[in-house]
Amino acid sequence: MSTQEPFSIEQFYKLLSQNKLMAGKCLKCGKSHLPPRPLCDNCYGTQFGWVQILNEGKLLTYTVIHIAPTQFQGLTPYTIGILQLADGLQLPGVIQDVPIEQLKIGMTLKVDFSTCGTSQNWPQWPRYCLKPYEELCSV
Numbered sequence: 001m002s003t004q005e006p007f008s009i010e011q012f013y014k015l016l017s018q019n020k021l022m023a024g025k026c027l028k029c030g031k032s033h034l035p036p037r038p039l040c041d042n043c044y045g046t047q048f049g050w051v052q053i054l055n056e057g058k059l060l061t062y063t064v065i066h067i068a069p070t071q072f073q074g075l076t077p078y079t080i081g082i083l084q085l086a087d088g089l090q091l092p093g094v095i096q097d098v099p100i101e102q103l104k105i106g107m108t109l110k111v112d113f114s115t116c117g118t119s120q121n122w123p124q125w126p127r128y129c130l131k132p133y134e135e136l137c138s139v
Contacts, residue, residue: 007049012024012036016113021054021055021128022036022053023050024036024051025051026047027048027049028040028047032051034090036048053086054085055111057083057084057086058083058084058106058108058109059103059109060082060105061081061082061105062080062081062105064079065078075094078094078095079103080092080093081103081109083130091111093130095130095131096130108133109130109131110130110131110133112128
């Protein structure tokens, strides 16, 4: 566990821009939180450190967006899913490179940091997406 970097949401996104998926681990009870938060929902502790999380998991659920906010209308239809990671952590993200009819609950997906940028001006933070595990391993 690394406690070298400041614990903030800005640091979380900075670490994402370095291709690191990091969770906040409560130094009092050991519970990990993703995305990180300033208060542990288990013991109400406020001291955290960073811990790197394996960036693969199983698709827990998903939904297809057909009507999107203005800044995302050019992406429709797109799919948002929730990835079940280690230690019970869950991470939402846009699923790419999987046709809607091939999506299956329980399929293995990986967090991809390299090819998920969009031309959108909002929101201004590093992006990631969820992609098929096999595709990323064969590159």
